[in-house]
Amino acid sequence: MTQTKALNTFETEISENKIPLVKVILNIVTVTVFAAAVIGLSFVEGRISIKDNQVYVLIMGIIWVYNIAKAVIKKNEYHPDIAVTIYALFLLWDIVFRILGKGNPVLSPPMERVFTVFRDDIEFIGEGIAHSLMILVVGFSIALITGNILGMLVGWVKRLNDDLTPVAKVLSPIPPMVYTPYLIALMPTFTSASIAVIGIGMFWPIFLGMINRVNSMNSRLIDSAKAMNVSTPTMLFKVILPYSIPSIVGSLKIQISTIFMILIMAEMIGATSGLGFFIKKYSDYADYSRVLAGIFVVGTVITVLNVLLDIAEKKLIKWKAV
Numbered sequence: 003m004t005q006t007k008a009l010n011t012f013e014t015e016i017s018e019n020k021i022p023l024v025k026v027i028l029n030i031v032t033v034t035v036f037a038a039a040v041i042g043l044s045f046v047e048g049r050i051s052i053k054d055n056q057v058y059v060l061i062m063g064i065i066w067v068y069n070i071a072k073a074v075i076k077k078n079e080y081h082p083d084i085a086v087t088i089y090a091l092f093l094l095w096d097i098v099f100r101i102l103g104k105g106n107p108v109l110s111p112p113m114e115r116v117f118t119v120f121r122d123d124i125e126f127i128g129e130g131i132a133h134s135l136m137i138l139v140v141g142f143s144i145a146l147i148t149g150n151i152l153g154m155l156v157g158w159v160k161r162l163n164d165d166l167t168p169v170a171k172v173l174s175p176i177p178p179m180v181y182t183p184y185l186i187a188l189m190p191t192f193t194s195a196s197i198a199v200i201g202i203g204m205f206w207p208i209f210l211g212m213i214n215r216v217n218s219m220n221s222r223l224i225d226s227a228k229a230m231n232v233s234t235p236t237m238l239f240k241v242i243l244p245y246s247i248p249s250i251v252g253s254l255k256i257q258i259s260t261i262f263m264i265l266i267m268a269e270m271i272g273a274t275s276g277l278g279f280f281i282k283k284y285s286d287y288a289d290y291s292r293v294l295a296g297i298f299v300v301g302t303v304i305t306v307l308n309v310l311l312d313i314a315e316k317k318l319i320k321w322k323a324v
Contacts, residue, residue, distance in 0.1 A: 022078045026073055030074075033066060033069045033082050033086065033089075034070070037063070037066035040092050043097070044059060048100040048102070048103065049103030050099070050100045050103055052114040053115075056121075069082065095113055098110075099112065111294070130299075133276045134276040141198070141265075144205075146250075148201075148205060149206075149211075150209075152209055153212025153216070154212055154216060157213040158237065158238060163213065167210075171210070178199050178203025179268070181198075181203075199265075200264055200265060216246075219242065223241065251318075255311050258307050277300050277303070
C-alpha cells in the first residue's frame with residue numbers, strides 16, 4: 003500500500019513537471035517562429051527598396067533573445083502574447099507597406115529604414131534623451147517635493163484644508179499646455195520654461211493626492227501619535243510621510259507617462275533639443291522615418307523608467323500603508 007502511494011506520488015510529480023516544460027517549449031517555438039518570419043521577410047525584395055536591414059534584424063534578434071530568456075527563467079509565468087503582438091505588427095507593416103507597396107511611402111516608411119535611424123542619428127538621439135531626462139528630473143523633483151510637503155501641511159491643518167483645497171480643485175484641471183506659451187515668453191530660456199511647465203503640471207495632482215492621503219489616514223495611527231503629544235513637524239515627517247511613501251512611489255508609474263506627455267508637447271513648441279524637438283523637427287521636413295524612430299525612443303524611455311520604478315519600489319519600500 004505504501005509502495006503504491008509512493009509510486010502514485012512520484013508519477014504525479016513527473017506529470018506536474020512535464021506541463022511547465024511543455025509550455026516553455028511551446029512558448030519558445032511560438033516566439034521563434036514569429037521572429038524568424040519577421041527577420042526572414044526583411045531579406046525579401048519588395049516594391050519599396052531598402053539600403054540595409056542590419057539594425058532592424060539586430061533589434062528583432064534582441065527582442066527574441068530577451069523573450070527566450072524570460073520564458074526559460076519564468077517558465078509557467080511567462081506568456082508570449084506581447085512578443086507575438088509586436089512581431090505580428092512588424093510583419094503586417096512590412097507586408098503591406100514594403101512588400102506590396104500599399105499606402106503612402108512617405109507616411110508609412112519601411113521599418114528597416116526607421117530602425118536604421120537609431121544607428122545614423124545615435125548621437126542626436128542620445129543628446130535628446132539626456133536633455134529630456136534632465137528637464138523631467140528637475141521639474142518633477144520640484145513638483146514632488148513641494149507638492150507633498152505642502153499637501154501634508156494643508157491636509158493636516160484643517161483651516162488650510164478648508165481654504166486651499168477648493169482652490170486647488172479649480173486650478174488642477176487646467177491643462178499644463180495652456181501655460182506653455184506664456185512661460186516661454188516669461189522665462190529666460192526654453193529649458194527653464196519646460197521645467198516650469200512640468201513643475202506646474204505635476205504639482206496640483208501631487209498636492210491634492212497628498213491631501214487625500216492625510217485625510218484618509220487610519221484614525222488609530224493619528225490618535226496614537228497625538229497621545230504621545232508629538233509636535234507638528236514630527237507628526238508630518240515621522241508619521242504622515244512614512245505612511246504615505248508607499249502610495250507616493252506607487253503613483254509615480256502613472257505620473258511618469260503624464261510627465262513625458264507634457265514634456266514632449268512642450269518641447270514641440272519652441273525647444274532646440276530633446277525628444278519632442280527631434281520629432282517636431284523631422285515632421286516639419288516630412289521625414290517620417292525619423293518621426294517614427296523618435297516615437298519608438300519615447301516609448302522605450304518610458305518603459306525603462308517604469309521598470310526602474312518597479313525595481314526601486316520592490317527594493318526600497320518594505321512596508322505598506324494600513
